[in-house]
Amino acid sequence: MKNNYDPRPIGIFDSGVGGLTTARCIYKLLPAENIIYVGDTAHIPYGSKSPERVYSLSKYIVNFLLTKNVKMVVVACNTASSVALDKLQEDFPQLPIIGVILPAVKLALQTTRNKRIGVIGTEGTIKSNTYKKFLLSFDKGVSVFQRPCPLLVPIVEEGLINHKITYEILKYYLTSLVNKNIDTLILGCTHYPLLKKAIQKVVSRRITLIDSAKAVSLEVKEYLNSHHSENKKSSQGKHLYYVTDAPEKFKQLARLFLGKGEKIGKVEKICLDDYILTPIGKVKDKY
Numbered sequence: 001m002k003n004n005y006d007p008r009p010i011g012i013f014d015s016g017v018g019g020l021t022t023a024r025c026i027y028k029l030l031p032a033e034n035i036i037y038v039g040d041t042a043h044i045p046y047g048s049k050s051p052e053r054v055y056s057l058s059k060y061i062v063n064f065l066l067t068k069n070v071k072m073v074v075v076a077c078n079t080a081s082s083v084a085l086d087k088l089q090e091d092f093p094q095l096p097i098i099g100v101i102l103p104a105v106k107l108a109l110q111t112t113r114n115k116r117i118g119v120i121g122t123e124g125t126i127k128s129n130t131y132k133k134f135l136l137s138f139d140k141g142v143s144v145f146q147r148p149c150p151l152l153v154p155i156v157e158e159g160l161i162n163h164k165i166t167y168e169i170l171k172y173y174l175t176s177l178v179n180k181n182i183d184t185l186i187l188g189c190t191h192y193p194l195l196k197k198a199i200q201k202v203v204s205r206r207i208t209l210i211d212s213a214k215a216v217s218l219e220v221k222e223y224l225n226s227h228h229s230e231n232k233k234s235s236q237g238k239h240l241y242y243v244t245d246a247p248e249k250f251k252q253l254a255r256l257f258l259g260k261g262e263k264i265g266k267v268e269k270i271c272l273d274d275y276i277l278t279p280i281g282k283v284k285d286k287y
Contacts, residue, residue, distance in 0.1 A: 006229035009034035009240075010220065011065035011073040013058070015046040017250060018153070018190030019076030020257035022100060025217035026074070027239065027262065032230070034237040036068050040272070042245035045153055047122020047189075051083035054124065058084040062092060063275035064242075071229055072096040074220060078188045078212075079122050082130035096223060103215030104186050105134040111208050112184040115142040118177040118207075121188030123148045131188055145180045149173045149189075156191040157253060161198065170195070170202045178203050186210045194257065241267045 010030075012023050016039050023037050038061050040046075046054050058080045065073055073095060075081045075088070081099030089097050108117050119131045126148040135144050151169050160166050177185065185207050187193060193211045200209060224230045231237060239262070243250045247267035254264050 005232035006071050006224075007034065007231045007233045008069050008071040009036045009238075011036050011038070011062075011068065011070035012076050013038040013040065013061045013065070013073070013080075014077040014190055015040050015057075015079070016044040017041075017157070017253045017257050019074075020254055021190050021193045021211075022074060022076035022213045022216050023239075024258050024262070025213040026220055027258075029217045029221055030224070030230070030237075032232065032235060032237050033224075034231060035239045036065060036070060037239065037241050038064065038270075039241070039243045039250055041243045041250055042272075045122060046077060046079040047124040047148075047150065047153070049079075049124065051124070051128070054080055055084040055087055057272065058088055059091060060272040060275045062088060062095070062097070064270060064272070066092075066095070067275070070095075072098065072220070072223065074216060075099045076190055076216070078190065079124040079128075082125045082128035096227075098216065098219055098223070100190070100212045100216050101130055101188075102134060103219050104188070104210050104212030105131060105138065107212070107215045108184050108186050108210045109135065109138055109142070111210060112142070114181070114183045115139070116180060116182045116184075117142055117144050118180065118182040118185040119144065119146045119188050120149045120152075120173065120177070120185065120192065121146075122153065123150055125188050131186060143180075145177050145182060147173055147177055152195060153189065153191045156194050159256065161194055166195070166198055167202065170198055174199070174202050178207070182207060184208050184210060187212070239264075241265075242270050243267055244270060244272055 081101045085099040126146045132144040
């Protein structure tokens with residue numbers, strides 16, 4: 001752009017509050033950027049839904065974000081990144097869309113010493129084999145061991161992060177991966193960083209945990225810099241939140257994910273049915 005900056009917001013979405021771990025990293029790395037976060041709380045979890053359904057919901061959310069005149073979209077959901085990202089990029093070629101999987105894959109490959117990598121995630125993410133496909137596409141010499149962990153998302157959302165039952169469930173899920181002699185474990189769900197301390201305790205310090213949130217935020221910064229589209233107009237960007245159901249519950253959980261430093265104002269409820277069709281010719285809201 002002529003002024004070498006772009007104040008339009010970055011869109012971030014997830015099936016619920018989990019993507020706020022990614023949003024938090026972007027807030028810290030790019031404090032001047034305006035952010036619009038969408039949590040599809042009416043349809044959580046995505047991990048147990050069909051790929052077709054996840055893709056449809058994701059497309060509706062991108063349609064909504066386009067009405068907000070976003071300059072790029074971050075798919076802060078491992079399941080949607082696994083099964084819908086390619087199609088979204090085809091549907092919206094004019095819009096940069098970044099997922100959470102590839103940055104985590106690159107970081108895991110840089111980290112592993114014995115080329116034995118574990119992946120945990122929702123049923124949908126693990127069933128898609130996306131992490132495994134990407135890891136092997138970069139290095140056919142790695143061994144990849146995967147484990148779906150469907151109980152971890154509700155555990156986080158119930159606030160049971162340090163409960164003794166959480167440790168028992170983590171042992172149940174992770175023991176088989178530890179026994180495979182992995183030295184790197186990808187946390188393939190945006191909820192899992194909140195369980196990082198508990199997971200590390202269960203798997204031991206010799207296994208390095210890979211959280212994609214930081215890697216994604218670095219990729220977003222790199223893209224904005226290389227395309228001269230950072231927001232240099234403001235010292236502190238605005239953060240707006242939209243959900244498809246239960247805004248008060250989202251607001252309560254958001255405090256857990258974002259910490260005390262982020263003040264969350266009004267959380268607005270939207271209906272995705274209003275955004276089924278691509279809003280071609282529709283007047284975009286002024287941010």
